[in-house]
Amino acid sequence: MIKYPHIDPVAIALGPVKVHWYGLMYLLGFGVGYWLSLRRGRRDFTPFNSQQLSDLLYFIVLGVILGGRIGYTFFYNYDAAGHLTILRDPLVIFRIWEGGMSFHGGLIGVIVALAWYAHSRKLTFAYVADFITPVVPVGLLFGRIGNFINAELWGAPTTLPWAMVFPTDPQQLPRHPSMLYEAFLEGFVLLCVLLWFSRKPRPPMAVSGLFLLLYGTFRWAVEFVRTPDSQIGYLAFGWLTMGQILCIPMLAAGALMLGIAYGRPPRRPA
Numbered sequence: 001m002i003k004y005p006h007i008d009p010v011a012i013a014l015g016p017v018k019v020h021w022y023g024l025m026y027l028l029g030f031g032v033g034y035w036l037s038l039r040r041g042r043r044d045f046t047p048f049n050s051q052q053l054s055d056l057l058y059f060i061v062l063g064v065i066l067g068g069r070i071g072y073t074f075f076y077n078y079d080a081a082g083h084l085t086i087l088r089d090p091l092v093i094f095r096i097w098e099g100g101m102s103f104h105g106g107l108i109g110v111i112v113a114l115a116w117y118a119h120s121r122k123l124t125f126a127y128v129a130d131f132i133t134p135v136v137p138v139g140l141l142f143g144r145i146g147n148f149i150n151a152e153l154w155g156a157p158t159t160l161p162w163a164m165v166f167p168t169d170p171q172q173l174p175r176h177p178s179m180l181y182e183a184f185l186e187g188f189v190l191l192c193v194l195l196w197f198s199r200k201p202r203p204p205m206a207v208s209g210l211f212l213l214l215y216g217t218f219r220w221a222v223e224f225v226r227t228p229d230s231q232i233g234y235l236a237f238g239w240l241t242m243g244q245i246l247c248i249p250m251l252a253a254g255a256l257m258l259g260i261a262y263g264r265p266p267r268r269p270a
Helices: 021-041 050-075 090-094 103-120 125-149 178-197 206-222 242-263
Strands: 010-014 017-020
Touching: 010 021, 017 021, 021 050, 021 125, 050 090, 050 103, 050 125, 103 125, 103 242, 125 178, 125 206, 178 206, 206 242
Parallel strands: none
Antiparallel strands: 010 017
């Protein structure tokens, strides 16, 4: 068993003002993602300048925060009776200090934001999405590290040598550090694959499709060793989680997009 490295979730405390590591991880993810996008934007087939990228980042930040919070409120925020909290307490959606962000909600928010950006700049959605998608795993990587610092979203009990006892676990059992599994697979591995895959021009939506397919696969797999939210639990079969259900449309969309991208007949020379 590996000892959990106790890290104060509060990075900086200035009187009543507290800056949490989780928030800093979001900022770091956006910053590194922006830097990588600038590097990609210098290539001939992705000609985004710094001003365009700044505008795009603004849209993405809005999509992540609004979509992530709204998604959590509707996907995960249930009371003890199994009812959506927002139905009896509509203001819960604004109490972001109580925590709760959903990746799938953030994804929907980013899709809407990219569509809005593309329409306002008279660009195709596929062009914008395929450009920004390879750097999205950066945010996932830092976000999961933030989960680890907060000692949240830990996994099921295990006897594996890298198990950890998390201070937030009332049972104090050795558990899978599932947030680190996700940081590695959804963050590091997915980032490397997408950066490699996008180094050459690909058919429209191929890069985005690969992201959806791989993320859905990685998340589906990790959910088997990740403890589901206590207010929801397993939804069916004693193992199916909300995260897995939300990944089904991603897997289907990713496979469909890749099939369309590489199933088109080659263009005949004029």
